[in-house]
Amino acid sequence: MRGKPITGISILLAIIMICTFSTTLADEENIWNGYDVQILNTYDIQLVGQNSAIEINEDKLIYNGEYVIKNLTQNTLEAILGLPSNNLENIQITEKGNPVKYYNRNKSYIQDRYPSDTLPNASKWHTASLWFKANETKVINVRYESKLKNDSKGMYSIRYHKNKDLVYSDASTIVLSLYDFYPYNVLDTIGITEEKTVLSGNKRLTMEVNKGSEILGLDYELVDKLSVDRFDFSSDKKLKNIAASFRKKDYESVNTLCDEYLNNPTDPTFNSNQIKYIKAEAYRKQADFSKYVEYIKDLNYNMLYPSRLKYKILYDLDQTIEKDVSDLELLDIMKTLQTQAKEDNEYINKWMETAGKNYIEVVEIIEQERPEQNVEKESIIDKTIALFKLESLMEKIKGFKYLSIIFIVISFITGYLLGRRKKKRKNTISYYKFHR
Known part of the structure; x- marks a missing residue:
């Protein structure tokens, strides 16, 4: 009699485990893995230098790599170059501007002909042949594009693996350039030199890989885009119109539509904080910072979507006040947000501390230096x-x-x-x- 309930529970647990495993597997499959060029057939020809640039614009990746390859012998030798592929598109391999012919290979082809435990575990490869004279050095250029996929939470992840056989690791430079990007977009990094991270005025975040690191890792989230896309999750036309107007940069219409909706909400499942935020953001886009701050102060930051949107607010407030510490209420908000970023080990806190921006300490210093309320004795x-x-x-x-x-x-x-x-x-x- 008790067998049926137990069986039912077992089936339910099995379904949950399968769903969890499937989700985890799907998320892992969305991690983009890139690799340096490999020399497959000989140790007499080796990589001696590398200069690579990886550019990311939202979900599009462009790779440009320059490889210095040298024949270490007095003989004429052939080098088989292998490029592991992870959904690479528009591949170009050139030498002195001339295209080098390459072939598409599968995993078994590489394993059968060039067995090695050190080669990347890639399902697809592209191979090319180059001949080297005695002691000859050649420079080849590799360019390709790739479409990145996000996981179930909207996070993008890339992992770029350096060639472990590079003769001079100090001769390797890999620069990661993120366009239309800010520190709050970054969740985590691997192998990045924090001191060399630069945010340019053209909304370009540039990072450089540590010389001694064998892997470059980046996890990021398109916070701005997700905050607007949230309106499209609703079937309410008014909310969709707000998102459409914001994408068109018609901020006057955004403010009007937000006011109309707040006065007469029609989707009870939609959080009003999201609307107040998008209204504040519209004011910021119009450089009306007093109105922006007014609406920002009224938000419940933990009710926003995505949850990391509060770190965008922290960054924007930092840029808005420009070291103006007169608004103690605003500074206290920034202290709270930076404290959360620190507790969550968020990248933006590391970036702000490296840039000398620590609102946790600023508020504490102000509170210590603020004179006690010296009220004269009343008569x-x-x-x-x-x-x-x-x-x-x-x-x-x-x-x-x-x-x-x-x-x-x-x-x-x-x-x-x-x-x-x-x-x-x-x-x-x-x-x-x-x-x-």
């Missing part, structure tokens, strides 16, 4: 006025408008306080005589 009259809540009257003394009333009130208070004192002598006549 008896001040306390009395405060007790009877007559501050408003005192503010009007400057204009002498209620001067007569103030004198009457003060006289009454003075008489009341003195009248309660005990008589020291029987024949002492009090200041005021009250008839009851």
